[in-house]
Amino acid sequence: MSAMNEAAQSLTRAAARARFADFLELTKPRVTVLVLVTTLVGFYLASQGPMDLLLLLNTLVGTALVAAGTSALNQYVEREEDGRMARTRLRPLPAGRLDPAHALIFASAASVTGLLHLAFTVNLLTAGLAALTLLSYVFVYTPLKRKTSLCTLVGAIPGALPPLGGWTAAHGEIAAGGIALFAILFVWQLPHALAIAILYRDDYARGGFLLLPIVDPDGGATGRQIMAHCLVLLPLSLVPTMLDVTGPFYFYGALVLGLGLTACAVPILLNASARAARRMLLASVVYLPLLLCLMAFDRTVPPLR
Amino acid sequence: MKNDSLSERPAAPRPATENYRLGTLVFLMAGTMLFAGLVGGYLVLRYASGAWPGPGLPHLPVRLAGFNTAVIALSSLAFHLAVRSLRGLDARGLRRWLFAAAGLGALFLLLQVAQWSLLVRGGLSFSGTTYGTTFYTLTGVHAAHAFSGVVWLSLIALRQRELWVPAKRQRTIEVCGLYWHFVGLVWLGLYVVLYVI
Known part of the structure; x- marks a missing residue:
């Protein structure tokens, strides 16, 4: 009896771990890390003298949440296209490992939490820039990819905003x-x-x-x-x-x-x-x-x- | 049919100029506006301030810059001769003159760098004085354009290995020529504004 319980428990644990891995993949961790590194550089360059470490931590936490949410929203919107491409076919949504509705809830929750965190602990300007990043990526760049090759120019805007966000977090203005x-x-x-x-x-x-x-x-x-x-x-x-x-x-x-x-x-x-x-x-x-x-x-x- | 309205339309009139030429002209107009803005800002700042250059600041090397103006003018001339060779179906001459134009362009850039280091050692830094900032901005933006031109010229010259010139490359050479003469003309204007007046 206890052996069966243990087996069932380890199964659920494995399932939970797989589920966690799927949600993590939804956030494109490598992109998020790159976003954080550029944010850090912007923050450091704009700091007068030594860095305010608590402010830095708050900036990075908020930015990470928004970046993760943005990536997850993007994967939600593009789940059908991703399924047609070899490079992205095995992502959690096209592979059917995650329910799209769950992914959408997760993405929205992460984005909103991140934006609120930035607004309350850093400043409104930085939160506004993060919101601009999210909106221009998910609602402008993503749909434009199917319309025109000029999308690359638009897509470079959200990609370049994080260091500016780091800058405004430390400096207060652009x-x-x-x-x-x-x-x-x-x-x-x-x-x-x-x-x-x-x-x-x-x-x-x-x-x-x-x-x-x-x-x-x-x-x-x-x-x-x-x-x-x-x-x-x-x-x-x-x-x-x-x-x-x-x-x-x-x-x-x-x-x-x-x-x-x-x-x-x-x-x-x-x-x-x-x-x-x-x-x-x-x-x-x-x-x-x-x-x-x-x-x-x-x-x-x-x-x- | 969806296409009927299209096919019944009378033939489009011949365009006044080819698209690639029109695109180049629009691009060069944008470039002209960039330099016009910078020169306008320079003139306003210069005549709003009293002493120019301020006390203790080095004067610009007028003769070195004058020599450099001749270098970039010769480079433009070399390009003109390259186009003449192209018209005369002389692919070897084309390659030779393109290399000459690129080499003179590179010399121009080297002398610009020499001039900057001369001025930096003379105590003129980029920031700190309006005199320094405007000078380095104007010559720096121009040098960035000249550098692109030298890279472009060299690449065309390097690719010209055959004894004939494909039609596509002829267009490239024409566009590059318009750009290179533009860079030369802008320098002439900058020379007058920065050094002469």
């Missing part, structure tokens, strides 16, 4: 440095997203998404856009030093990194092959953490007032 951070993250995402779109071209086409590499089969326009965005990112990445947010060490580091990224765009411009796209993707994911580390490392601490 200053030039926060806008520069937003602009860098915005432009960085374009070659990054286009390289991913080249790699998963067939999969995205099956899902019915009109990303640029799908409507541009020979890859000429995609290559040109990737190069153009790298060329815009290069001078833009130098702006923090000009605004006295970072020092000269960052300036030269960002210059070298930007030249390296631009060099990686050359092969893709000549021939938008999967190999060139993979190299571009790798370069972009190496570039950003290094750039953010340089920023944090060479932050200019303004004199305490």
Whole structure:
């Protein structure tokens, strides 16, 4: 009798663990972590002197909840398209492991809790930016993916807002440095997203998404856009030093990194092959953490007032 | 039928210019507005402040910049000769002149960097003075455009290996030429505004 009880208990425990894993997958943990890292950098750069750790914790908790909710809402909206794509077929909703209604309730609860937490413990501006992130991602970017290849430009807005949110959390208002951070993250995402779109071209086409590499089969326009965005990112990445947010060490580091990224765009411009796209993707994911580390490392601490 | 109304429509009139050329012109107009805004801001700030440059600040190297103006003008000329080679079906000459234009463009950028480091060592930092901020902003935004142009020119020159030029590349060269002459013209304007007056 007790043996059966134990077996039943371990079964329910395993089921609970699987359910937890499914809900966790719904929040796209890796994306959420990246959002938190960029938020942290924004927060650190905007802090005058040492960071207010409690405020930082509240910012990260609120931002994590909104980011998780946004990802879950996105998976709820796109559950049918996800089921048609090899890359996303096994997500909890298309695979039928979670009830869509439960996912929707979970997503809304996480988002609302996160927004309220930001509004009450950080400030209204940061909560407003988080709400803008959620709305522009779920209600503008997600539907646009099936309409136009310009969706990438729209999708880069919610992707670039988290560091600005970190900035406003620490600083209380949107200053030039926060806008520069937003602009860098915005432009960085374009070659990054286009390289991913080249790699998963067939999969995205099956899902019915009109990303640029799908409507541009020979890859000429995609290559040109990737190069153009790298060329815009290069001078833009130098702006923090000009605004006295970072020092000269960052300036030269960002210059070298930007030249390296631009060099990686050359092969893709000549021939938008999967190999060139993979190299571009790798370069972009190496570039950003290094750039953010340089920023944090060479932050200019303004004199305490 | 859904398409009837379309097929019965009279043939569309010939466009006044090709789409790619129109797109380039719109892009260059946007670029013109960018520089017009920056120069406008510069002039307002300059004439609103008393001493220009302020006491203790270095004067701009007028002769070095004048030499650099000649360099970028020669680069534009080299591009013009590249287009002449293209019209004369001389693919080798095209490649040679494209490389010349790119090389002169790179020299222009190097001299700009030299000028900046000269001024930085002379005590003119980016932030702190309106004189420094406006100067570095104007020349920096222009250098960013010139850098893109040099990369573009070099890539076209590197890809020109055959003894003929595909129609698509001819269009690319035309668009790139419009852009490169634009970069040169903007520098001429900046030279007058920043160094001469």
